[in-house]
Amino acid sequence: MREEVLASVLANPRVEPHLAIWGWQIATYLFLGGLAAGLLVFSGWAVATRRVGRAPFAANRAPLIGLVVLAIGMGTLFLDLERKINVWRFYTHLNPTSPMSWGAWILIVVFPVFALLALAGLPDGFPRLASKLRELPVIGKSLVAPLIGMSGVIRGPLAIVGIGLGVALGIYTGVLLSGFNARPFWHSALLGPLFLVSGLSTGAALLILGAATAEERHLFSRIDLGLIIVEMALVFLFLIDMLNGDALQQHSVFLVLGGDATELFWIGFIGLGLAVPLTLETAMWQRSTALIAGVASVLVLVGGFLLRDVMVTTGQQTSWTSFHNQFNASLLAKLRTDGENPNGRF
Amino acid sequence: MTHYAMVIDTRTCIGCTDCVDACRMENNVPEGLCYDWVVEVTTGRYPDLKTEFRSERCNHCSHATCVEACPTGASQYWNGSNIVVVDATKCTGCKACIAACPYDARLIMQPQGYIGKCTFCVQRVQYGMDPACVAVCPAHAMHFGLLDDPTSNVSMLLAERKNYTLHPETGNQPNVFYLR
Numbered sequence: 001m002r003e004e005v006l007a008s009v010l011a012n013p014r015v016e017p018h019l020a021i022w023g024w025q026i027a028t029y030l031f032l033g034g035l036a037a038g039l040l041v042f043s044g045w046a047v048a049t050r051r052v053g054r055a056p057f058a059a060n061r062a063p064l065i066g067l068v069v070l071a072i073g074m075g076t077l078f079l080d081l082e083r084k085i086n087v088w089r090f091y092t093h094l095n096p097t098s099p100m101s102w103g104a105w106i107l108i109v110v111f112p113v114f115a116l117l118a119l120a121g122l123p124d125g126f127p128r129l130a131s132k133l134r135e136l137p138v139i140g141k142s143l144v145a146p147l148i149g150m151s152g153v154i155r156g157p158l159a160i161v162g163i164g165l166g167v168a169l170g171i172y173t174g175v176l177l178s179g180f181n182a183r184p185f186w187h188s189a190l191l192g193p194l195f196l197v198s199g200l201s202t203g204a205a206l207l208i209l210g211a212a213t214a215e216e217r218h219l220f221s222r223i224d225l226g227l228i229i230v231e232m233a234l235v236f237l238f239l240i241d242m243l244n245g246d247a248l249q250q251h252s253v254f255l256v257l258g259g260d261a262t263e264l265f266w267i268g269f270i271g272l273g274l275a276v277p278l279t280l281e282t283a284m285w286q287r288s289t290a291l292i293a294g295v296a297s298v299l300v301l302v303g304g305f306l307l308r309d310v311m312v313t314t315g316q317q318t319s320w321t322s323f324h325n326q327f328n329a330s331l332l333a334k335l336r337t338d339g340e341n342p343n344g345r346f
Numbered sequence: 347m348t349h350y351a352m353v354i355d356t357r358t359c360i361g362c363t364d365c366v367d368a369c370r371m372e373n374n375v376p377e378g379l380c381y382d383w384v385v386e387v388t389t390g391r392y393p394d395l396k397t398e399f400r401s402e403r404c405n406h407c408s409h410a411t412c413v414e415a416c417p418t419g420a421s422q423y424w425n426g427s428n429i430v431v432v433d434a435t436k437c438t439g440c441k442a443c444i445a446a447c448p449y450d451a452r453l454i455m456q457p458q459g460y461i462g463k464c465t466f467c468v469q470r471v472q473y474g475m476d477p478a479c480v481a482v483c484p485a486h487a488m489h490f491g492l493l494d495d496p497t498s499n500v501s502m503l504l505a506e507r508k509n510y511t512l513h514p515e516t517g518n519q520p521n522v523f524y525l526r
Contacts, residue, residue: 007384008363021441082439082459089418100442101417182448320448320513
């Protein structure tokens with residue numbers, strides 16, 4: 001027998017759940033970041049391969065939507081910071097060993113490329129917005145109109161850069177977690193590709209929802225089908241990787257194989273987020289209908305969020321250390337009447 | 347690199363948690379949080395049980411994953427030593443270091459929001475004093491000093507006595523040693 005009990009108190013998420021490292025903000029950010037990465041890749045692909053006519057929504061409208069999605073994602077990332085006033089410090093330093101530092105700099109490069117691609121798509125995608133922007137006082141004629149013109153000229157090279165940056169953004173959202181040797185459940189290099197493919201899949205799903213023509217919808221339905229199959233393969237490889245890992249990883253994977261996150265992972269993510277859309281999109285291989293494609297896309301989006309949520313929540317519950325806390329907080333709380341956290345002092 | 351180490355004698359430690367109190371006093375740790383903690387480890391099978399106390403804290407790793415994970419350079423080595431400190435003026439509270447620490451030794455300072463941790467009491471060490479927890483230990487179970495110096499208290503104890511570190515397999519090269 002070996003039992004490790006805390007004789008004092010440890011301010012630790014696993015002793016005090018409210019001290020959790022990352023909550024819904026990071027899960028949402030990873031989801032929206034992946035979604036934006038998917039939109040950037042597909043929009044760049046549509047432009048670079050001259051599919052603007054066949055995939056008008058992806059080429060013209062998706063960049064602006066992706067830009068908004070990414071901005072919201074960065075907003076939730078900002079909400080997660082405990083000391084928001086120092087947020088600018090991300091851009092006074094590049095730490096090559098920190099995936100988060102890489103991510104911060106990738107985001108700063110992605111934004112202008114995304115914005116220029118959005119401007120290039122504006123005249124065809126959102127003509128009324130484009131004309132309004134052109135008529136803005138002072139900057140309309142002198143700045144916006146030339147920018148739209150210029151982005152249209154360099155659209156091709158921009159699209160290729162966008163594909164590269166989209167892939168980098170998508171992989172980074174996974175590497176952000178897998179870079180932590182201290183959290184056994186995250187410590188698998190498969191998280192990078194898994195989050196990238198999931199991001200591409202959610203991006204395709206949003207393109208299906210917004211598709212301008214039946215042809216475009218069908219195109220991205222087929223692409224999404226392939227991505228879902230790859231994603232499923234990566235998820236199972238990840239589980240096999242964990243089951244064949246060291247004792248800590250074998251132990252941690254049981255959080256999704258019978259533990260707290262099992263229902264969310266298997267019913268929510270694998271079932272509703274992957275298996276059902278897979279079935280629906282396979283059924284529509286020959287002819288797609290807007291309603292069924294829409295349902296499948298919404299499920300893919302929900303599944304994409306659930307993947308991030310399960311990974312973020314479950315990963316931080318795993319650690320090298322595991323103590324029993326001799327103070328049962330919930331039991332002690334019943335004995336105390338003044339509302340003080342019984343774990344707060346000893 | 348100036349190589350500091352803490353050596354804790356589990357044979358004389360009585361688990362009084364005075365180190366935790368001393369740390370709170372010295373470092374003004376917000377209520378409900380702590381930079382160090384005491385673990386009671388029981389091993390064996392009844393009636394052959396053995397208990398030891400371990401006063402735990404940041405291991406001031408020579409290969410600190412928290413410093414590697416910090417995106418802003420707020421987590422850093424103090425003055426070219428292995429003492430890991432956080433520069434609160436650079437810390438964004440992104441919590442990457444909390445996720446990166448295999449010993450769960452980091453915490454969010456309330457209400458300021460930057461990340462707090464054991465600093466080996468650099469404010470005392472720079473004047474040649476021991477960290478508060480070491481200075482106050484009533485059982486004289488804790489020792490602090492330079493590993494570079496073979497005649498230092500800690501080097502001699504480590505040379506003479508069997509010792510271990512926590513989870514050396516993390517690759518972090520922890521520098522808090524426990525004497526058996």
